[in-house]
Amino acid sequence: MTRRNTSSGPAVWHLDGGAQPPAKGAFVAVVDGEAAPLFPLDLPRRLRDSVRGQIARQQVETLLQDGLDGLELRVNRPASDGASAALVVAADRAAHWRDRLRGQDRRVTALLPDYLTLPVVAEGWALRVDSEGPRVLARLGPVDGFAAPLPVALAQLRAALARKDGPPRQVYLCDSPAPEALAALLADTGAEVHAGWPTAGAGPDPEALAFNLFRDPAADRRAVQKLVRRWRGPLIAGFAGLAALAAALWIEVQRIDTAARQQRAAATELARSAFVPSGPILNLRLQVGRAVSERQADRQSPTQGAAPLDVFHAAAGVLAQSPARVRRVSRSSGAPLRIELDVSDFAALDRLVTELNTGPIRARVVNSSAEAEARVLALVEVVSAPGAERNRQ
The missing domain is CATH 3.30.1360.100 (General secretion pathway protein M, EpsM)
Structure with missing residues (x-):
């Protein structure tokens, strides 16, 4: 179980940790982050959600060099730092997690990979080392993080140092020990290392909730389809009424125009027979x-x-x-x-x-x-x- 040093906000419960869920109150369910990795995206800030999802799928397919059949994607709107990312998980695994939480629907705040329960540190990192493995959870930004065994985590942290503008200014270890190799890497960055947790608000941050796996995308689509079906009849009737009104107005305008032409023709004929027998009638x-x-x-x-x-x-x-x-x-x-x-x-x-x-x-x-x-x-x-x-x- 991953916990934060805060006295308020929902508890954090690991779905596969072997413990029972909290007896009462809301809680955040977490799963191993290795099963739900984040992939950075390059997306414009102003895009409709549907277009954003399509471009995100194309970029993830390019990164994976494979199609996305059998996978679920969660794509955030631009985070506080303007970054975008896609969380990818096997669809059957995500469905299995949601099924296990069905009896707790009203209490589950979110279903997240465990690394997204770490806080966001301004110009810094939040790390937590699990003694089993050892295994490292890392939150490197609002939409940047991972969970991996220590050797893989060290490689990913070095890659993060290479691709970011500079080393972090501060690192929080969130009440976990730092293995020697990790401590050496952090010492090389020159960052100020804190053993505890940063001061942060309770509960998952908005950037993390954008990747909530408890929200079933198929259920969202069904809700939209249900709403469309509910309004389809009135909308069709409304459009039919507008079409009928437009047709009636067009017919009336044609009738008035025809009557005006007939009156002008009759007036011209009368003038020709009674007043202007020859020559053009201009006025x-x-x-x-x-x-x-x-x-x-x-x-x-x-x-x-x-x-x-x-x-x-x-x-x-x-x-x-x-x-x-x-x-x-x-x-x-x-x-x-x-x-x-x-x-x-x-x-x-x-x-x-x-x-x-x-x-x-x-x-x-x-x-x-x-x-x-x-x-x-x-x-x-x-x-x-x-x-x-x-x-x-």
């Missing part, structure tokens, strides 16, 4: 207004005050001072003078009509419409002001 409102104005003027008295040239002369004086563009000037027999104007906007049209009405003539807008580039096209009738003819005479 239905303006051209029909012009035709209606001409017909109304034809029914009026032929006398409209001053001579048309006098009216045009007076209007020209105002138009010459205005930015408006004259597009067409026309007059039918007995009808008022009509001027088609192109102005910048409706406000400019109102100002122009006001200026035309200040002299010996009077102007009114027959119709107007907005054209391209935010300009306004207008048809204006101009007549002499009441009394203008008598004053001229």
